[in-house]
Amino acid sequence: MHSENRVSRILNTDYPIIQGGMAWASDPILTAAVSNAGGLGMLASGSMNAEDLSLEIEKTRTLTERAFGVNVMMLSPHLHEIIDLLVQERVHLVTLGAGNSGKVIGKLKSAGIVVAPVIASVAMARRAESVGADMVIAEGMEAGGHIGRVTTMALVPQVADAIQIPVVAAGGIADGRGMAAAFCLGAEGVQMGTRFVCSVECQVHENYKERLVKASELDAIIAGVGSGHPIRCLRNSLTRKIDVMEKRGAEFEEIERIAVGGLRRAVKEGDMDNGSVMAGQICGLVKEIVPVDKIIRSMIEEFTHIFRDHSGGSLS
Amino acid sequence: MEEKVKEIIAEQLGLELEEIKLDSRFVEDLGADSLDLVDLVMKLEDEFEVSIDDEKASNLRTVKDALNFIEKLSRAV
Numbered sequence: 001m002h003s004e005n006r007v008s009r010i011l012n013t014d015y016p017i018i019q020g021g022m023a024w025a026s027d028p029i030l031t032a033a034v035s036n037a038g039g040l041g042m043l044a045s046g047s048m049n050a051e052d053l054s055l056e057i058e059k060t061r062t063l064t065e066r067a068f069g070v071n072v073m074m075l076s077p078h079l080h081e082i083i084d085l086l087v088q089e090r091v092h093l094v095t096l097g098a099g100n101s102g103k104v105i106g107k108l109k110s111a112g113i114v115v116a117p118v119i120a121s122v123a124m125a126r127r128a129e130s131v132g133a134d135m136v137i138a139e140g141m142e143a144g145g146h147i148g149r150v151t152t153m154a155l156v157p158q159v160a161d162a163i164q165i166p167v168v169a170a171g172g173i174a175d176g177r178g179m180a181a182a183f184c185l186g187a188e189g190v191q192m193g194t195r196f197v198c199s200v201e202c203q204v205h206e207n208y209k210e211r212l213v214k215a216s217e218l219d220a221i222i223a224g225v226g227s228g229h230p231i232r233c234l235r236n237s238l239t240r241k242i243d244v245m246e247k248r249g250a251e252f253e254e255i256e257r258i259a260v261g262g263l264r265r266a267v268k269e270g271d272m273d274n275g276s277v278m279a280g281q282i283c284g285l286v287k288e289i290v291p292v293d294k295i296i297r298s299m300i301e302e303f304t305h306i307f308r309d310h311s312g313g314s315l316s
Numbered sequence: 317m318e319e320k321v322k323e324i325i326a327e328q329l330g331l332e333l334e335e336i337k338l339d340s341r342f343v344e345d346l347g348a349d350s351l352d353l354v355d356l357v358m359k360l361e362d363e364f365e366v367s368i369d370d371e372k373a374s375n376l377r378t379v380k381d382a383l384n385f386i387e388k389l390s391r392a393v
Contacts, residue, residue: 101371103370121351121355123354127370148351228350
């Protein structure tokens with residue numbers, strides 16, 4: 001796969017598997033574990049300042065010699081200092097979430113950094129390509145956290161037809177079957193978040209992992225639709241509160257305040273009732289907490305098996 | 317040009333042409349989200365053969381903003 005797959009080649013990895021950069025949940029130990037297992041681990045700047053992110057990058061480098069990346073949230077109050085830091089540190093990959101900017105992409109590219117905007121529509125993908133992105137991460141609304149409106153199944157082939165640069169599929173993928181499906185739709189790589197949260201190496205609170213393992217596909221609901229910035233997370237008393245606030249027409253900022261603090265409460269304190277337990281719909285498939293290298297190995301085995309043994313498929 | 321811009325907006329957002337006023341705000345009045353806005357900007361770029369960068373695009377809040385902006389760009393060509 002390696003020499004022929006554009007995503008693996010650009011990322012300099014064994015496999016075209018990216019660990020989604022998740023605010024609060026991504027950390028140096030998980031990131032390094034994914035990179036060491038042949039994928040590409042990702043830190044997440046979230047709302048961190050440059051100094052804190054710099055320490056995380058430094059720590060990750062003590063744990064792996066392989067390439068890793070950083071997810072940058074474009075709405076971050078520290079966006080410019082974060083971008084300057086990434087240029088200085090020359091991390092391998094930067095993924096951009098929640099909005100694109102040609103300026104930011106140009107700056108990162110001129111430092112030799114691979115840039116992959118997270119996109120949720122064909123128009124966003126075309127724009128990303130036109131300002132010089134190396135690949136896009138097409139994220140369907142099955143994903144956890146901030147989401148778009150189109151499913152992975154429908155988004156990936158339409159994006160793959162619209163642009164020349166490689167497409168990495170995200171949202172709803174947690175095993176080799178999901179990865180094979182994404183490749184059938186035109187993706188050349190996958191990004192996974194929920195699956196990697198339920199790994200031994202991920203440092204989120206044990207309550208968070210256990211809740212995800214117990215969750216069914218129906219538990220990962222969409223909260224905050226009325227705000228225009230919907231989030232997929234597991235239903236609990238926080239999501240019920242948001243629901244009530246929306247019904248009385250609360251402003252986005254008011255809802256965002258309890259939601260953002262909520263993610264830290266869930267990840268760090270293990271508060272499963274008033275925390276924001278972000279997870280994708282595929283959480284129902286994640287049944288156990290296993291080491292990262294086992295997740296990646298079994299995915300690749302399953303993926304290879306599907307393409308080798310079931311390439312024809314039987315129609316009657 | 318005003319009619320054409322309104323037509324594109326109506327088509328993109330699934331609205332009736334009469335619903336699009338010059339002072340309509342994309343998000344608050346016309347129900348567009350950030351995905352719709354990117355899509356709309358691309359359509360306007362294609363139609364009027366102009367280029368609207370992301371920073372400028374995020375400043376377009378009303379139909380009038382979009383119209384003024386496109387008029388200015390087209391004149392510059």
